[in-house]
Structures are given as C-alpha cells and as structure tokens.
Amino acid sequence: MFNKISIIGTGLIGGSIALSLKQSKDHNFTITGFDIDPRSLDLAFEIGAIDKKTDSIEEAVKDAEVVFLCTPVKEILKLIHTVSSYARAGTIITDVGSVKKIVLKEAEKIKKDVYFIGGHPMAGSERRGITSADPFLFENAVYVLCPSFNVPIKMVNEFIELIKLTGANIILLDPEIHDRIAGYISHLPQLIAVLLVNTAGSMGTDYLSLSGGGFKDLTRIASSQFEIWRDIIYFNKEKIIEALDNFINGLNRYRDLIKSDRIDDFKSEFDNAFKLRNEIPSSRKGFINVLHDVFIMVEDKPGVLSKISTALYQGGLNIKDIELLRVREGIGGTFRLSFGSDKDAQKAIEIITELGYKVFTR
Numbered sequence: 001m002f003n004k005i006s007i008i009g010t011g012l013i014g015g016s017i018a019l020s021l022k023q024s025k026d027h028n029f030t031i032t033g034f035d036i037d038p039r040s041l042d043l044a045f046e047i048g049a050i051d052k053k054t055d056s057i058e059e060a061v062k063d064a065e066v067v068f069l070c071t072p073v074k075e076i077l078k079l080i081h082t083v084s085s086y087a088r089a090g091t092i093i094t095d096v097g098s099v100k101k102i103v104l105k106e107a108e109k110i111k112k113d114v115y116f117i118g119g120h121p122m123a124g125s126e127r128r129g130i131t132s133a134d135p136f137l138f139e140n141a142v143y144v145l146c147p148s149f150n151v152p153i154k155m156v157n158e159f160i161e162l163i164k165l166t167g168a169n170i171i172l173l174d175p176e177i178h179d180r181i182a183g184y185i186s187h188l189p190q191l192i193a194v195l196l197v198n199t200a201g202s203m204g205t206d207y208l209s210l211s212g213g214g215f216k217d218l219t220r221i222a223s224s225q226f227e228i229w230r231d232i233i234y235f236n237k238e239k240i241i242e243a244l245d246n247f248i249n250g251l252n253r254y255r256d257l258i259k260s261d262r263i264d265d266f267k268s269e270f271d272n273a274f275k276l277r278n279e280i281p282s283s284r285k286g287f288i289n290v291l292h293d294v295f296i297m298v299e300d301k302p303g304v305l306s307k308i309s310t311a312l313y314q315g316g317l318n319i320k321d322i323e324l325l326r327v328r329e330g331i332g333g334t335f336r337l338s339f340g341s342d343k344d345a346q347k348a349i350e351i352i353t354e355l356g357y358k359v360f361t362r
C-alpha cells in the first residue's frame with residue numbers, strides 16, 4: 001500500500017479524500033497538500049486533512065507515490081503536465097474531475113514512466129471548499145476509474161485498494177461512456193435544477209417560499225457554484241447537448257399531451273419512472289452493492305435519531321448508510337437507514353417498531 005499521498009486542490013473533494021484516508025485505522029498516510037488559495041491550505045492543515053502544506057507543486061509531488069488532482073477540470077488539464085514533470089518514476093497521478101474523456105486524452109501526452117488513472121467520485125455537494133469537506137462523503141458512493149492504457153493491472157489493483165479506503169465502490173469505465181452517463185445523470189440534472197428555480201422564480205421570489213418538499217428535493221443542487229460547473233459544461237458539451245435534446249423532446253411531448261387533453265397517456269410515463277427509480281439500488285450514493293433499506297417516519301424532536309441509532313447499536317446492528325429524505329419543519333420527516341443484509345433490516349424494523357416509530361420498507 002502507498003504511504004506518501006499528495007493532494008493538489010484542498011477544497012471540497014480534495015479535503016474529503018484526505019480526511020477519509022486519514023481516518024483509515026490500518027494505514028498511516030503522510031499527506032502533503034498544495035492549493036493556490038493559502039486559506040484553503042491552512043484550513044486543510046488545521047483540521048488534520050493534510051500533514052504538510054507546501055507552496056510549491058514541485059515540493060508537493062516530488063516524493064509522492066500517489067498525486068490527486070482535485071481542482072476544476074481546466075486546471076486539471078494543465079496540472080497533469082506540471083505534476084508529471086516533477087513526479088518521480090512510478091508515481092500514480094489521478095484526478096477527480098467530473099468529465100473524463102478530455103482528461104484521459106491529455107494524460108496520453110505525459111511521459112511514460114508515470115501512470116495516470118482518471119477518477120470521478122460520484123458524490124459531492126452543492127457546497128464548495130475545505131469547510132464543507134466530509135470524511136464520509138464517499139461512503140457507499142460509486143467511484144469511477146478510467147486507467148490510461150499504460151498502467152499495469154497490478155498498479156490499478158493497488159490503487160483500487162487505496163480508493164476503497166474511502167468507503168466507495170469502484171467501477172472501471174471507458175471515459176467516453178462515463179461522460180455520456182454523467183451527462184444524463186449529473187450534468188443534465190444540474191442544468192434542470194438551475195432552470196427550474198429560475199423558471200419558478202420568474203413569478204416573483206416571494207412565491208418560492210411556498211415551495212414544499214418536491215421543489216426542494218429537485219433543486220438542492222441549484223445552489224451549486226458556477227466556477228466548478230463552467231468547465232464541466234464546456235468539456236462535456238456534446239453529451240450534455242444530446243441529453244438536453246432528449247429532455248427537450250420529452251418536455252414538448254408532455255406539453256402536447258396536456259394541451260390535447262391526453263392526460264391518461266401520462267400513466268405509462270409515471271409507471272415507467274416509478275419502476276426505473278425504484279431500480280436504483282437504495283444503497284443510494286451508488287448503484288452497486290445493494291443495501292437493504294428501512295424507512296422511518298419521525299417527529300421533529302431533538303435526539304430522535306440518536307435514540308434510534310443507540311437502540312440499533314445495542315441490538316448489534318451496523319447502519320451502512322443514512323439519509324434524511326424529507327423534512328417538514330415542526331412536523332418531522334422520513335429517514336432512510338440502510339443495512340448490509342435483509343436479516344439486519346428485519347431486525348432493525350423490530351427494534352424501531354418497539355421504540356414506537358412507524359417503519360416501512362420499499
């Protein structure tokens with residue numbers, strides 16, 4: 001296993017990777033950080049995400065075994081060259097950029113004695129920066145890897161073992177296929193969220209305060225920062241346009257159905273969406289390693305979750321993933337708790353029911 005890790009760009013994703021590796025019990029990584037923003041670097045050091053901070057890329061990477069490029073995509077394309085020129089032979093350079101084809105194409109140009117493995121953790125946040133970094137961000141998330149052709153299998157496997165320490169599930173994908181999938185499941189939804197908020201907001205901002213869970217569920221990511229998305233949209237232009245065209249066709253079809261009073265024709269649309277949505281294994285952050293979900297309706301009172309998690313812990317159960325699905329202030333909300341087996345999920349239902357909460361499975 002590697003020991004010397006460098007993180008270039010100690011923001012949300014770089015900081016989260018560093019924190020998750022740092023909390024690994026069986027390894028003692030030495031993590032060096034570099035960031036063009038000294039405040040980000042200082043904070044990464046203060047919270048213990050990195051062991052060393054440096055103000056030169058050469059210094060940051062010269063002894064590293066693995067270098068993570070965690071900056072906006074346009075910067076990644078430049079850093080691939082700077083970093084590979086300073087890295088010693090055998091170093092693995094990886095990135096976390098949300099598009100992969102352009103990155104892998106750029107990586108083809110670097111010297112042959114360093115190895116590039118493109119990466120994309122399919123988990124994140126609408127927030128930016130080290131202050132939002134989270135050691136559990138990648139727990140149960142899918143982490144896509146796109147190794148360059150020259151990387152020996154043994155090295156890919158060693159790198160996979162490193163990434164697994166973040167709690168993520170690894171999937172190897174061709175960069176072009178990755179970009180098409182990301183175009184539909186991440187980049188299109190981002191644009192839709194932005195347009196949806198702006199469309200509804202055009203009625204007057206006061207009206208948005210009436211929005212319920214549906215609008216909020218659909219639009220959390222509308223609060224994302226443009227600085228990261230500018231590069232994603234630019235570098236995945238083709239696939240995003242394909243996804244947008246499909247979506248626009250769908251919207252026009254829906255509009256025609258409503259206009260011509262063919263409301264019942266929506267039934268098959270709803271049925272199909274219900275089926276597809278439920279097929280996303282509810283391990284959520286990812287779509288592999290199915291987990292077993294239990295949904296709990298709780299009142300909006302302090303300590304409810306700790307009461308439930310304590311009872312589950314005392315019952316010997318390990319919660320693999322947890323998500324607050326809906327919350328209405330003053331009333332309460334629904335939590336999804338995921339377990340590693342159906343047996344554990346059934347036991348959890350018993351325990352939670354005994355506590356007096358309403359539990360259901362899907």
Ligand SMILES: NC(=O)c1ccc[n+]([C@@H]2O[C@H](COP(=O)([O-])OP(=O)(O)OC[C@H]3O[C@@H](n4cnc5c(N)ncnc54)[C@H](O)[C@@H]3O)[C@@H](O)[C@H]2O)c1
Pocket residue numbers: 008009010011012013014034035036037040070071072073075096097098099120121122123124125126127128129130228232
């Ligand atoms: N935010 C998400 O949800 C998410 C999820 C998966 C992948 N990604 C990808 O991760 C990358 C980073 O995104 P983020 O959300 O962590 O952004 P961020 O703004 O939180 O962090 C980026 C950091 O990179 C630093 N930086 C910028 N240019 C630099 C350079 N030339 N050299 C060194 N440091 C530099 C910034 O100062 C900042 O601290 C992006 O490529 C994005 O596509 C983001």
Ligand SMILES: O=C(O)C(=O)C[C@]1(C(=O)O)C=C[C@@H](O)C=C1
Pocket residue numbers: 097098121122123124125126185186187221
């Ligand atoms: O905000 C979140 O929850 C995200 O996971 C963000 C999200 C996504 O679309 O899924 C956004 C872009 C990244 O490349 C990966 C993750």
